[in-house]
Amino acid sequence: MERTWNNKAWFMVLPVLLLVAFSAIIPLMTVVNYSVQDTFGNNVFFWAGSEWFEEILHSDRFWEAMGRNLVFSAIILIIEIPLGIFIALNMPKKGWGVPVCLVLMALPLLIPWNVVGTIWQVFGRVDIGLLGYSLRALGFDYNYVNDPFDAWVTVIVMDVWHWTSLVVLLCYAGLVSIPDAYYQAAKIDGASRWAIFRYIQLPKMNRVLLIAVLLRFMDSFMIYTEPFVVTGGGPGNTTTFLSIDLVKLAIGEFNLGEAAAMSIVYFLIIMLLSWVFYTVMTAYDAER
């Protein structure tokens, strides 16, 4: 085929380029700008080089928040991925149950994040919250305001309630795309329920699971709104994740340089870990 060269075509990309520039590149550059400068006010900046980065990487506060983030994301993935697969496997494949289940599953996803936080904040209160009050009445010493463990449990259960549906819906989409012939062939081959899961369903869900793991990892690693509303990062610093700490640093303490450096490190870590997940999970695909 003859190729047509027309350099005017580049102008067609210009609007998108401008849009991306204003929405992503320029803000990011501002952050980079702050991260290498210092200010004492009056809009006077001077060069700080890598000082902020060194400070961040040597701060215990940063690494503790990072540790909390990693533990939180690990727990979220360990709970939500298997639970999501399990629910998807048990959802009806046809009949009136399908729309009912899909709507039920979609509901938590439709609720704004801060509303989710508020719901659980009230739900968990020991004086008026259904959950908190009931647990108390049953004799549990539950109080997410004072007890770090209870605070963690509350935030995790809230996230599982909010986001497992996403995993379910993705897995369900993967499952219903498997042609009947696979199940029929498995029957003829005498495969057990486990073998059907292991050799048909799981491989066919491979791609959607990759998406589910990536989305759930990134989102949980960036979690902000819900714990901010429920615990505000407390008690103490026990539920202060990187994002909450970042906001404290930037807005609470107005430490723009350090906050900017932290943002960049945070961003690079998310990118790096996502890349690792992606590479590991697709390595299987490439294997022939």
Next chain:
Amino acid sequence: MARIDCNHIRHAYGPHPKSDKDYALKEVHHAFEDGGAYALLGPSGCGKTTLLNIISGLLYPSHGELLFDGKDVTNLSTQERNIAQVFQFPVIYDTMTVYDNLAFPLRNRGVPEPDVDRKVRETLEMTGLADMAKRKARGLTADQKQKISLGRGLVRSDVNAILFDEPLTVIDPHMKWVLRSQLKQLHRRFGFTMVYVTHDQTEALTFAENVVVMYEGEIVQIGSPAELFERPKHTFVGYFIGSPGMNVMPVAVEGRNARLGSQTIELPGAPKAGTSGVIELGIRPEYVRLGASGMPVAIRKVEDIGRHKVVRASFEGRDIAAIVGEDEDIPADPKIAFDPAGINIYADSWRVEIGG
């Protein structure tokens, strides 16, 4: 291998079938002989896949019973029936190697590993997959994948029958020939009972010794390819087999003559019985002679399809097709004659015997 008897089998997908229309399978009463190669031929929705799934146990019939070598298996599960089935789209276990794919049905049945290995190696040889035993099944071509599906059936030496559900649908045309002849070879060498569902007449006629033609949930004719071609029992078989299909035209029969408009066609004999209802004359395009003498026709179109030409003409106001040789000329004043050997008479779509 086993002989398969279908005893008055009927099947409806709905829960409360009332009339004949509710049945996907109206009534099938037929025996598939041990070691036979059968093709189930028919258009989409005629019930052929339903019948196949009833034999394999993926479906349980609403009425009737199924016997394998005289033993009632109607209520047995697919595993217990010991059947192999190859589907329209190749079903392979993506994450396994070719070897493990073939070993899967045996391992599921708890066969000891040395026996598994021996059987899998035999099957790899049989299907010509030996070179790729160690490769992941997902990377193979469609025809190789379909061979794996077949191999998973062959590996169990005790299967009662191998069923094929339009297995060559997604295979490239040149590979279809190869696979089909390999299937035939396997059948000759090992004598499996094979039932092959297809809507492609070429596939059915080349694969099977016995072709079972189905139409609207019923078996309309069972016969060798030649019988189906020469003496279609039902006008549907005439239309469906052959390219182009049989010419069917309404006629009035009087003794040894059939009248169509102003023309009288002499029959090879008087139809024996049952010439009430709608009477039709069927003749294949191969038996319509185009020449200078006979009944006048108006030619509308000539399709040159390589080995021969298909002449589309209008005869007494009806469409008729005739096949003429590649080198034959089309006369300027065309007339047609019917070869008596190719004339069939139908009453209400079913064939009537013609006396001598």
